Amino acid sequence: MGRQDGVIFPLVAVVALLLAFFMTNAALLYEAEQKAAHAVRQAAEADELVQMAVFDVKEQIAATAAVTTKQEGKWTYPRGEAVCRWQKETEASVRVFLTVRSAAGLQRTVAFTVALPSLDITEWTEQNG
16 A cells, blocks of 8 residues: 555646646637737738728729829828829720738738729739738
8 A cells, every 4th residue: 555655646747737738728829819810800901901992093093084194192091001103004904003001010012904994903913011
């Protein structure tokens, strides 16, 4: 019976270490999930800014019936700002270069072609920064 006295402490120590490992792992997974959710929110915010800026650019192009060779515009939104430059490629298309910066600092650069007079987007290229 004397040899069984030393079994309880190592068993409790192993169980305590396993419990500590699982709790630490759960905390690290929670932190990683929170960071991923924040990144998703920032990307959605940048997408929203791009959509608003594209709408405003198309309105501006429609308002200026005779698009000159080059024009620029800047829009400020509650969640960021957009800087835009567009130029007439042909009589039926306008090439637009758009840079959007969100309030969180995320920047997206987009280039697209707008068909005239329908204002449909015919080509879209994007660079994330």
